[in-house]
Amino acid sequence: xxxxxxxxxxxESINPKVKNCEYAIRGEVFNxxxxxxxxxxxxxxxxxxxxxxxxxxxxxxxxxxQPITFFRQVLALCEYPALLDSEETPKLFSSDAISRARQxxxxxxxxxxxxxxxSKGTKGLREMIAAGIALRDGYPANAEDIFLxxxxxxAVHMIMQLLIRSERDGILCPIPQYPLYSASIALHGGKxxxxxxxxxxxxxxxxxxxxxxxxxxxxxxxxxxxxVVINPGNPTGQVLSESNQQEIVELCxxxxxxxxxxxxxxxxxxxxxxxxxxxxxxxxxxDYKEDEVALVSFQSISKGYYGECGKRGGYMELCGxxxxxxxxxxxxxxxxLCSNTSGQILASLIMNPPQPGEESHxxxxxxxxxxxxxxxxRAKALxxxxxxxxxxxxxxxxxxxxxxxxxxxxxxxxxAAKKVNMAPDTFYALKLLDDTGLVLVxxxxxxxxxxxxxxxxxxxxxxxxxxxxxxxLKAFHESFMRExxx
Amino acid sequence: xxxxxxxxxxxESINPKVKNCEYAIRGEVFNxxxxxxxxxxxxxxxxxxxxxxxxxxxxxxxxxxQPITFFRQVLALCEYPALLDSEETPKLFSSDAISRARQxxxxxxxxxxxxxxxSKGTKGLREMIAAGIALRDGYPANAEDIFLxxxxxxAVHMIMQLLIRSERDGILCPIPQYPLYSASIALHGGKxxxxxxxxxxxxxxxxxxxxxxxxxxxxxxxxxxxxVVINPGNPTGQVLSESNQQEIVELCxxxxxxxxxxxxxxxxxxxxxxxxxxxxxxxxxxDYKEDEVALVSFQSISKGYYGECGKRGGYMELCGxxxxxxxxxxxxxxxxLCSNTSGQILASLIMNPPQPGEESHxxxxxxxxxxxxxxxxRAKALxxxxxxxxxxxxxxxxxxxxxxxxxxxxxxxxxAAKKVNMAPDTFYALKLLDDTGLVLVxxxxxxxxxxxxxxxxxxxxxxxxxxxxxxxLKAFHESFMRExxx
Numbered sequence: 001x002x003x004x005x006x007x008x009x010x011x012e013s014i015n016p017k018v019k020n021c022e023y024a025i026r027g028e029v030f031n032x033x034x035x036x037x038x039x040x041x042x043x044x045x046x047x048x049x050x051x052x053x054x055x056x057x058x059x060x061x062x063x064x065x066q067p068i069t070f071f072r073q074v075l076a077l078c079e080y081p082a083l084l085d086s087e088e089t090p091k092l093f094s095s096d097a098i099s100r101a102r103q104x105x106x107x108x109x110x111x112x113x114x115x116x117x118x119s120k121g122t123k124g125l126r127e128m129i130a131a132g133i134a135l136r137d138g139y140p141a142n143a144e145d146i147f148l149x150x151x152x153x154x155a156v157h158m159i160m161q162l163l164i165r166s167e168r169d170g171i172l173c174p175i176p177q178y179p180l181y182s183a184s185i186a187l188h189g190g191k192x193x194x195x196x197x198x199x200x201x202x203x204x205x206x207x208x209x210x211x212x213x214x215x216x217x218x219x220x221x222x223x224x225x226x227x228v229v230i231n232p233g234n235p236t237g238q239v240l241s242e243s244n245q246q247e248i249v250e251l252c253x254x255x256x257x258x259x260x261x262x263x264x265x266x267x268x269x270x271x272x273x274x275x276x277x278x279x280x281x282x283x284x285x286x287d288y289k290e291d292e293v294a295l296v297s298f299q300s301i302s303k304g305y306y307g308e309c310g311k312r313g314g315y316m317e318l319c320g321x322x323x324x325x326x327x328x329x330x331x332x333x334x335x336x337l338c339s340n341t342s343g344q345i346l347a348s349l350i351m352n353p354p355q356p357g358e359e360s361h362x363x364x365x366x367x368x369x370x371x372x373x374x375x376x377x378r379a380k381a382l383x384x385x386x387x388x389x390x391x392x393x394x395x396x397x398x399x400x401x402x403x404x405x406x407x408x409x410x411x412x413x414x415x416a417a418k419k420v421n422m423a424p425d426t427f428y429a430l431k432l433l434d435d436t437g438l439v440l441v442x443x444x445x446x447x448x449x450x451x452x453x454x455x456x457x458x459x460x461x462x463x464x465x466x467x468x469x470x471x472x473l474k475a476f477h478e479s480f481m482r483e484x485x486x
Numbered sequence: 487x488x489x490x491x492x493x494x495x496x497x498e499s500i501n502p503k504v505k506n507c508e509y510a511i512r513g514e515v516f517n518x519x520x521x522x523x524x525x526x527x528x529x530x531x532x533x534x535x536x537x538x539x540x541x542x543x544x545x546x547x548x549x550x551x552q553p554i555t556f557f558r559q560v561l562a563l564c565e566y567p568a569l570l571d572s573e574e575t576p577k578l579f580s581s582d583a584i585s586r587a588r589q590x591x592x593x594x595x596x597x598x599x600x601x602x603x604x605s606k607g608t609k610g611l612r613e614m615i616a617a618g619i620a621l622r623d624g625y626p627a628n629a630e631d632i633f634l635x636x637x638x639x640x641a642v643h644m645i646m647q648l649l650i651r652s653e654r655d656g657i658l659c660p661i662p663q664y665p666l667y668s669a670s671i672a673l674h675g676g677k678x679x680x681x682x683x684x685x686x687x688x689x690x691x692x693x694x695x696x697x698x699x700x701x702x703x704x705x706x707x708x709x710x711x712x713x714v715v716i717n718p719g720n721p722t723g724q725v726l727s728e729s730n731q732q733e734i735v736e737l738c739x740x741x742x743x744x745x746x747x748x749x750x751x752x753x754x755x756x757x758x759x760x761x762x763x764x765x766x767x768x769x770x771x772x773d774y775k776e777d778e779v780a781l782v783s784f785q786s787i788s789k790g791y792y793g794e795c796g797k798r799g800g801y802m803e804l805c806g807x808x809x810x811x812x813x814x815x816x817x818x819x820x821x822x823l824c825s826n827t828s829g830q831i832l833a834s835l836i837m838n839p840p841q842p843g844e845e846s847h848x849x850x851x852x853x854x855x856x857x858x859x860x861x862x863x864r865a866k867a868l869x870x871x872x873x874x875x876x877x878x879x880x881x882x883x884x885x886x887x888x889x890x891x892x893x894x895x896x897x898x899x900x901x902a903a904k905k906v907n908m909a910p911d912t913f914y915a916l917k918l919l920d921d922t923g924l925v926l927v928x929x930x931x932x933x934x935x936x937x938x939x940x941x942x943x944x945x946x947x948x949x950x951x952x953x954x955x956x957x958x959l960k961a962f963h964e965s966f967m968r969e970x971x972x
Contacts, residue, residue, distance in 0.1 A: 013651075075566065325496075335670070
């Protein structure tokens, strides 16, 4: 490796792990959409649609979902505490938001959101989160096991960095998966060990598939360190059954794997016959003591009914990790000092929302229920729409924020895609975008069984736009099939 | 590497790069201070001091520095935009804060701080920052070269990850340095190539020292990729002269190094005979075209007169990088979606503060000048205090937020430290803490010439506490010397 004179950083000289990582959600189709949007802004009428609708990313407030009033009142009072001393303030803010802001301020270093906090996050906020977790699960949680981070992405990177020593370390990931996991594993130089979810059974997670993949990886000389489970699932939308969860915990314990439980959609369950149960509760209800199962639970402020993506907040709760390993994580966290305090505050609020009897409770509940019921309706409407389309099959959306319909692409379409050196699902997604202004993500961005093609869409466009979106989708698909039907 | 059954993550099994990284600022002395604080809270009077004063970290608002009113008004209005529609609001917020908040909201995705922004940061905010940079330097800046990040720490990790392929890649770092750099290089598996600052000449940076270190590293088979320069310096407090900066730019160009310019203290210059000049301005004023010098400038909202550490905001401006390499950085940024929007907003505000004639300008200027003049007075008072102490020499604090006095520790003290298996500067710092409640960081946390001992303190305790702090420091040092004087 000779030294490089000029330019100082040619493309060949960058870290190959950076080159190897991919994140399709803001990849090719999205970047093309950004260019179309610019064209549309410069030349209205230049495309067969009035607006680009971004269905590529779980970003509710970008599509006009409103934040929860109570949460934003508390945030504003924490950011500009002079408000707490003003007579006008009770006209503008509810009394419980005022008292919650006072309570939170007292926990903050220097009573200010502008100070670095403890590197795990403000202690008082972690204690509130621990209390919220305990209330949710019925088992105690410890503030010292909680690390507040700038979104779950940060926390996932910390864990991958901790666990991956070399490319011989394998991390089990679902296929399809949310590509933060594949990207993070690539960036940290590890090996993604895929396990297929079974589309035919509603994207079921089967333990014999897990076991098979673990054995194959080990035969290949890999050290399988952890199992990523996303529940409710992204992009797949399934909610695991309790017995399935129990099998998973048993497997992890037996095989010495860390269970990485992405639980960011815990508030997004749309069907009556399923409910969210945390993996921690599952482990405790199986009577396992803490040190018998190594588990990391990830929760985020970005999803649920709060959708606070841009505020970057979340936490990981660590169970079954020794003190010396947690000390190492704390040390790594201290290098970057702390996560942003707004995100920390929101994480404490989502885990401790207004209670019955409190002034804000009625409005809070109304806002929450409006959002969740609307998400459920939109999920159903889009699911039915896809299922009505020729050659398209969409599994039931039990939770999360996405649909992942399978599209049986005709041979002619697959050939046409090959001719332009494109994956068939990308070909379909780009044509769909050109025709409708809808931005979806090709299934290959998430992983899919060989020779199957999918697209992922969110359920997040405003409810009143859904009928028009459905019409456009159907019209596009009919026209696509007319062109490419075998 | 056999698989591990239980526990799933024993300490021997974690990534050795995590074990190798250190960050003394929240290390041993700090963690001991946290324990002392708990003891003090449980048992007031149990120690010879009433409070722990954290002088280990540049965290102004933890020590009661107030945020800038205008900045916080804008933030609160952006977080709870319902305020913008209320009659009460003009009684509570200045009109220019209201109009700035409206202007910013219009730039945000979905007009909300709760949406993920573009992965480089909100375009309109980047444009404002670019305008602020151009005004500062007198040379144009491009919004597409700016990446908004959750503090400079994030940006530094991105660059180290980009540049470091293996332990053969070396990054030149000043000794002493802010240990984010050493920690990040360790985490990314690279090699820190040290260059010593010359304490005797006020921590001067000498090009022949740089050249010597580059040659030594290359002889050792290393590929030297980049040069970290912190200006104004941390922990050393020097402000580089213009000619020194020119030499540095020339060297980087000639040797094909990326110049990593940590410029977070650009607003913290306390002496009349020095001023901050950005490395970008230096490069342009040397008539180098953009592609002739690869440069990354880091700026943060955490320092200056704004001190918004807990909000986590900052940016890196990339010059002289090819489009394909910037695309790779954009791709990595997209994996974590975006930095937090409050931090983005504050970054735009610090680079575009109220102007003369605007309603908030007078108060803004008064707040800014009060903070900066107080910092300058505190720097001088502490510098004089250390210089009055036996065997202690403190270089002039020209800028930043720290003092890094050198302490000539008597042999007896060094022996006593060895006996308890401690570095002598840690021994001194722990005794100082036990005696005074002041939390400083041992010089070894930053690097120092062999057989020299330093401690770093901030200049941030409230001005009215400085006399008492000075008394306690002097009294402690006298007593320490009485005990250990040869």
